[in-house]
Amino acid sequence: MKLLVCIKQVPDLESRFKPDAAGTWYNEADLAFRMNEYDEYAVEQAVQLREKLGEGTELTVLSIGPDRVVEAIKKSLAMGCDNAAHIQDPAASGKDPWQIASIIAAYAKDKGFDIVFTGMQSQDRGSAQVGVTVAELLGFACTTTIVGFDYDNGTITAKRELEGGIKGIVKLKTPALVTCQLGLNIPRYPTLPNIMKAKKKEITVIPVAELLATEALAATTSFHPPAKKGGGIVLEGDVGELVDKVIAILKDKTAVLR
Amino acid sequence: MKTLLIGEYREGKLLDSTYELFGFASQLNADTAMLLVGSEAQLPAYGGALYLADAASCGEYNPDLHKQLILEAVQKESPDYIVFLHSSYGWDLAPRIAASLNIAQISEVIAATDGGFEVGCCNAKMRRTVKASSATAVLTIQAGAFPAVQPGGSPTVQNLAVVIGGALEFVGYEPAEKKDVDLAKAEIIVSAGRGVGKKDNITVIQALATALGGELGASRPVVDAEWVSHSHQVGTTGQTVSPKLYVACGISGAIQHLAGMKKSDFILAINKDKDAPIGEIADVLVVADVMQFVPALTAKVAR
Numbered sequence: 001m002k003l004l005v006c007i008k009q010v011p012d013l014e015s016r017f018k019p020d021a022a023g024t025w026y027n028e029a030d031l032a033f034r035m036n037e038y039d040e041y042a043v044e045q046a047v048q049l050r051e052k053l054g055e056g057t058e059l060t061v062l063s064i065g066p067d068r069v070v071e072a073i074k075k076s077l078a079m080g081c082d083n084a085a086h087i088q089d090p091a092a093s094g095k096d097p098w099q100i101a102s103i104i105a106a107y108a109k110d111k112g113f114d115i116v117f118t119g120m121q122s123q124d125r126g127s128a129q130v131g132v133t134v135a136e137l138l139g140f141a142c143t144t145t146i147v148g149f150d151y152d153n154g155t156i157t158a159k160r161e162l163e164g165g166i167k168g169i170v171k172l173k174t175p176a177l178v179t180c181q182l183g184l185n186i187p188r189y190p191t192l193p194n195i196m197k198a199k200k201k202e203i204t205v206i207p208v209a210e211l212l213a214t215e216a217l218a219a220t221t222s223f224h225p226p227a228k229k230g231g232g233i234v235l236e237g238d239v240g241e242l243v244d245k246v247i248a249i250l251k252d253k254t255a256v257l258r
Numbered sequence: 259m260k261t262l263l264i265g266e267y268r269e270g271k272l273l274d275s276t277y278e279l280f281g282f283a284s285q286l287n288a289d290t291a292m293l294l295v296g297s298e299a300q301l302p303a304y305g306g307a308l309y310l311a312d313a314a315s316c317g318e319y320n321p322d323l324h325k326q327l328i329l330e331a332v333q334k335e336s337p338d339y340i341v342f343l344h345s346s347y348g349w350d351l352a353p354r355i356a357a358s359l360n361i362a363q364i365s366e367v368i369a370a371t372d373g374g375f376e377v378g379c380c381n382a383k384m385r386r387t388v389k390a391s392s393a394t395a396v397l398t399i400q401a402g403a404f405p406a407v408q409p410g411g412s413p414t415v416q417n418l419a420v421v422i423g424g425a426l427e428f429v430g431y432e433p434a435e436k437k438d439v440d441l442a443k444a445e446i447i448v449s450a451g452r453g454v455g456k457k458d459n460i461t462v463i464q465a466l467a468t469a470l471g472g473e474l475g476a477s478r479p480v481v482d483a484e485w486v487s488h489s490h491q492v493g494t495t496g497q498t499v500s501p502k503l504y505v506a507c508g509i510s511g512a513i514q515h516l517a518g519m520k521k522s523d524f525i526l527a528i529n530k531d532k533d534a535p536i537g538e539i540a541d542v543l544v545v546a547d548v549m550q551f552v553p554a555l556t557a558k559v560a561r
């Protein structure tokens with residue numbers, strides 16, 4: 001069997017974001033990058049399936065982006081992916097989800113993948129589009145937001161998470177694509193021996209121009225902080241003083257402290 | 259301008275969130291038509307055109323088939339915007355429509371701006387304005403961003419015929435986990451987020467909850483990591499709460515968490531990040547390390 005997992009590298013979301021020179025995305029200077037959280041669940045699930053199926057199964061990890069994304073690729077290899085495709089694109093952040101999906105589909109179309117795993121959304125852009133669009137382009141069966149996954153003999157049984165904690169159970173035949181949600185599994189930490197082993201795994205580098213054949217359908221015209229709603233008080237400083245201030249406010253503004 | 263609104267129906271019921279689509283359309287001042295895979299017995303209170311397919315025969319979740327139905331209605335209506343809720347139904351279906359029609363999709367719209375749409379990004383900390391370059395576009399709107407509007411009246415129903423089967427088999431629903439705490443009744447909730455750092459630190463948050471006479475709540479990652487049980491989870495996939503006091507400890511304020519607690523009377527947030535989006539709705543944001551501030555607050559409250 002052939003498995004593919006798609007990962008994106010995103011900034012640490014606890015960072016401060018400033019607009020770039022064009023004012024349409026964040027400025028990357030001073031940001032630390034790591035694997036998109038939802039993609040870690042996707043990698044873990046793919047690796048678990050790879051382990052269950054054993055010999056004869058090949059798991060490829062793919063990421064589109066500048067050279068820095070190789071860090072995230074290496075982590076996936078250390079988690080247990082067999083090989084990697086780095087689709088080299090210094091301008092990936094300027095592409096819309098349709099283009100990203102088209103690039104992935106162009107890479108995957110003649111490779112005979114049985115199952116593709118993606119995250120349900122990227123944390124920085126959060127469009128929740130790329131996975132489903134790839135499935136459409138490849139003509140794969142697809143389900144989203146999965147918190148449970150089981151594979152047996154050509155059929156995936158997935159548990160989808162719905163609002164209010166209800167779940168929907170679906171079965172789909174491969175070839176199929178699933179988008180992974182928090183709660184699906186607990187991603188492993190790569191061990192030192194596996195990090196060493198991963199260094200020998202092959203990373204194929206493909207310039208994006210070889211795969212890109214679509215124009216963007218949507219454009220970002222501005223990246224900015226939310227308009228401040230005001231009203232709230234922000235308190236900073238010495239912890240002891242903060243506690244006294246908060247107690248005074250709670251006594252004054254709520255009926256819960258007297 | 260014309261919108262085709264895609265309503266939602268689950269477990270035999272029209273979902274109330276469907277009315278938020280009308281709230282959005284009215285802000286755009288747009289004409290509307292609606293499509294619903296639902297039931298004749300559960301029609302929306304709306305006097306316009308309704309394309310209806312029967313969920314009992316089409317299935318409530320059957321994206322390939324629902325896609326065909328929507329494409330049929332799109333052909334008849336030629337809308338400028340095809341509008342979904344950004345929900346487990348909407349985000350699953352919307353990209354299929356956009357890809358089939360080769361048109362733009364703009365996800366999680368929170369406002370309409372001059373010629374474009376405002377969407378959240380970077381975990382709700384920042385915003386983008388996005389414009390479609392295709393004439394028609396698919397939109398998903400963020401839950402709660404637009405007011406629910408009931409236009410009133412009875413729809414003019416056009417029944418859609420069911421054509422194909424679809425690649426998925428829907429097996430059934432699994433009910434939400436039973437709750438052992440009913441947070442909806444709590445007057446005070448102190449919630450732990452990922453910022454508390456580790457499972458052992460939950461006792462520190464629990465201690466504040468106890469000192470205040472309240473219940474322990476939690477954000478989703480804390481539940482997923484099994485630091486506390488699911489019955490404590492606040493948010494879209496947990497419980498919706500409205501206590502007199504909500505204390506958010508190390509919670510960033512993602513939209514799915516806010517959806518569950520923003521109606522609280524008073525919100526106190528403790529976060530080391532001054533820009534955390536929780537600050538947008540908190541009455542007081544204390545910029546501090548939870549593990550330093552919370553024990554100090556507990557000690558004073560307990561006295």
Ligand SMILES: Cc1cc2nc3c(=O)[nH]c(=O)nc-3n(C[C@H](O)[C@H](O)[C@H](O)COP(=O)(O)OP(=O)(O)OC[C@H]3O[C@@H](n4cnc5c(N)ncnc54)[C@H](O)[C@@H]3O)c2cc1C
Pocket residue numbers: 014120145182450451452453454476477478479480491492493494495496497507508509510511512513514515518528529530531534546547548549
């Ligand atoms: C379909 C769907 C449904 C979801 N449903 C829910 C739901 O029901 N409920 C829910 O909560 N989430 C839900 N989520 C997840 C949600 O998107 C967020 O991922 C989640 O709410 C984040 O939890 P958090 O704030 O605890 O963690 P993070 O976002 O990681 O935030 C941690 C915060 O702690 C702060 N911090 C870190 N260290 C410290 C310290 N020492 N002192 C003080 N502050 C510190 C950081 O600055 C940060 O703001 C859902 C997501 C999806 C996609």
Ligand SMILES: Nc1ncnc2c1ncn2[C@@H]1O[C@H](COP(=O)(O)O)[C@@H](O)[C@H]1O
Pocket residue numbers: 006007008009036038039042062063064065092097100117118119120121122123125126127128129130131
């Ligand atoms: N640049 C990228 N390279 C590889 N996979 C990506 C990329 N961008 C998005 N994806 C995948 O698509 C999913 C959804 O992304 P998005 O539609 O941007 O929210 C992510 O969780 C990834 O699995």
